[in-house]
Amino acid sequence: MPATVITVTSGKGGVGKTTTTAAFGAALAARGKRVCLVDFDVGLRNLDLVLGIEKRVVFDFLHVASGKAKLSQALIRDKRIDTLYVLATSQTHEKDALSYDDVERVMAMLREEFDYVICDSPAGIEHGAMLALYHADHALVVCNAEISSIRDADRILGFIASKSKRAEEGRDPVQEHLLVTRYDKERVEAGEMLPVSTIREILSAELLGIVPESRAVLKCSNAGLPASFDPTSDVGRAYNDAVSGFLGEAPAGPKVAAEALSQRGFLRRLFRRG
Ligand SMILES: Nc1ncnc2c1ncn2[C@@H]1O[C@H](COP(=O)(O)OP(=O)(O)OP(=O)(O)O)[C@@H](O)[C@H]1O
Numbered sequence: 001m002p003a004t005v006i007t008v009t010s011g012k013g014g015v016g017k018t019t020t021t022a023a024f025g026a027a028l029a030a031r032g033k034r035v036c037l038v039d040f041d042v043g044l045r046n047l048d049l050v051l052g053i054e055k056r057v058v059f060d061f062l063h064v065a066s067g068k069a070k071l072s073q074a075l076i077r078d079k080r081i082d083t084l085y086v087l088a089t090s091q092t093h094e095k096d097a098l099s100y101d102d103v104e105r106v107m108a109m110l111r112e113e114f115d116y117v118i119c120d121s122p123a124g125i126e127h128g129a130m131l132a133l134y135h136a137d138h139a140l141v142v143c144n145a146e147i148s149s150i151r152d153a154d155r156i157l158g159f160i161a162s163k164s165k166r167a168e169e170g171r172d173p174v175q176e177h178l179l180v181t182r183y184d185k186e187r188v189e190a191g192e193m194l195p196v197s198t199i200r201e202i203l204s205a206e207l208l209g210i211v212p213e214s215r216a217v218l219k220c221s222n223a224g225l226p227a228s229f230d231p232t233s234d235v236g237r238a239y240n241d242a243v244s245g246f247l248g249e250a251p252a253g254p255k256v257a258a259e260a261l262s263q264r265g266f267l268r269r270l271f272r273r274g
């Protein structure tokens, strides 16, 4: 079966898309799915850094699209999870270096090789973001619990509904999922961030998960590890639960500390709403 394409997108920048692509993709691959993470953020090196593979990048998306490298030469296999691969972005300063035809060709190859292709989009609605969205079967809209982030997420949901290949071809619409990241319960209680209930009132997409603000994320990214690597950390559990939700399974339920259990209860209560 050809791969399912999941595009990780957001209206606002810096909300946690690249962190999510690496963590969600690694958690999916850790379950034995063949997963390829594709970096669409042309000119910026992010995904390879977060996964600690930046020194192994020789060929990238543009090399494959232009026929200068075979897909097999450009795919970088993760050394820890052997069903996880990365296709790095091009380092050109030319932001519009990729065309729709380039992406069409490479996506067709990737769809044959993998179970899931996860596209890490640049923020907003510029060229690279629209390319990343075009082939999506699912869109993972990442937002923070702030009004500007949510307003921009709403705009992106509008684009997903109208600008995807699925929309153009009149097929079933792209399935939209919402992931609230960097969620800080204390700041919500202090009235500095919006509660999830308000976010759900504003945005219609299905809520796939809530990832807490955690220092573990920076630690992981400095160590070149996906944030889902430790499934007993609060962030690791949130990403693993999001993958379970995506696959329609019950949360994995690893042995967790008391504090973690209360966090899970919190998540469950939120999931039960509406
Ligand atoms: N749950 C979290 N807790 C704490 N920090 C986080 C969390 N998620 C992401 N971050 C941090 O937020 C910053 C932005 O994250 P990331 O690069 O994933 O965002 P992005 O949406 O891909 O950004 P861009 O729009 O620039 O591509 C990074 O420094 C990352 O370590």
Ligand SMILES: [Mg+2]
Residues within 6 Å of the ligand: 017, 018, 019, 041, 046, 120, 121, 122
């Ligand atoms: Mg990014």
